[in-house]
Amino acid sequence: MPHEIVSLDGHIVDSLTLSKVLDLIQLHGGAYEISRFHIGATRSDSSHAEIKVSAERAEQLESILHLIGQHGAARRTIQAKYAPAPADGVFPDGFYSTTNLESFVRIGDNWLPVRYIEMDCGITVRTDREGSSAACIPIHRIKKGDQIVVGDEGVRVTPPPRNDPSDLFSFMGSEVSSERPKELIVEAVIEGMKETHAGGKKILFVGGPAIVHTGAARHLEAIIVRGIPTCYSRGMRSPRMTLASNGALRRCVRLRAATKRIFFPPACVSFILR
Secondary structure: OOEEEEEEEEOOOOOOHHHHHHHHHHHOOOEEEEEEEEOOOOOOOOEEEEEEEEOOOHHHHHHHHHHHHOOOOEEOOOOOEEEEOOEOOEOOOOEOOOOOOOEEEEEOOEEEEEEOOOOOOEEEEEEEOOEEEEEEEOHHHOOOOOEEEEOOOOEEEOOOOOOOOOOOOHHHHOOOOOOOOHHHHHHHHHHHHHHHHHOOOOEEEEEOOHHHHOOOHHHHHHHHHOOOOOEEEOOOOOOOOOEEEHHHHHHHHHHHHHHOOOOOOOEEEEEEEO
């Protein structure tokens, strides 16, 4: 049966990274054996696990290794592979698509950090007199001949950091997109909104498209009508941040009910409490 050894390092227990990796292996028809496991002695210490991953077919194993690699499961030391971009704005076949987790690529004897990391981009490798370097690159910046990492061999990502469990809203400070227990997050947001509203403080609702994509627009309407959020924004990263009062949003809701169109900025469930 085809198999390969992968390793996980970091706060892999309390961040649930180890559990996610093992679940993914089984979910996709593979099997695992933990050959080595060391748990950090204190909260600040990292843990280390080595896992033997096996599957019925080599193609199935490769698919599983790719999936768990997105959560930090690194293969044994192997060189990253790269290929030239065939044209401006075109990635080569099989290019490695980045996450927004801290990432490294193996070039020569070194693990090079990937600079400017962001999600759903490629990795370009450049070599000059000072040596090799790796950087995240979006598709519109690709130039013909750029050396782009292909496949996930020789690529390693760092699992997300451990959040402080004593901070109810610590997940909001994370810049990393990862799977989170949704029920607990929603409950924490609700409790925070209640406390903030009861204390006469302001709540800023930050807008984004996810609220419409998930079919939750009617729930946004409900809290607008109740007057819970105080003001609204299209998004904190917008160069011209647009704010709207609750009264203005209520009028938009009434207009939407009459015309069946959405006039307020669709928004994701992210709040900045003040």
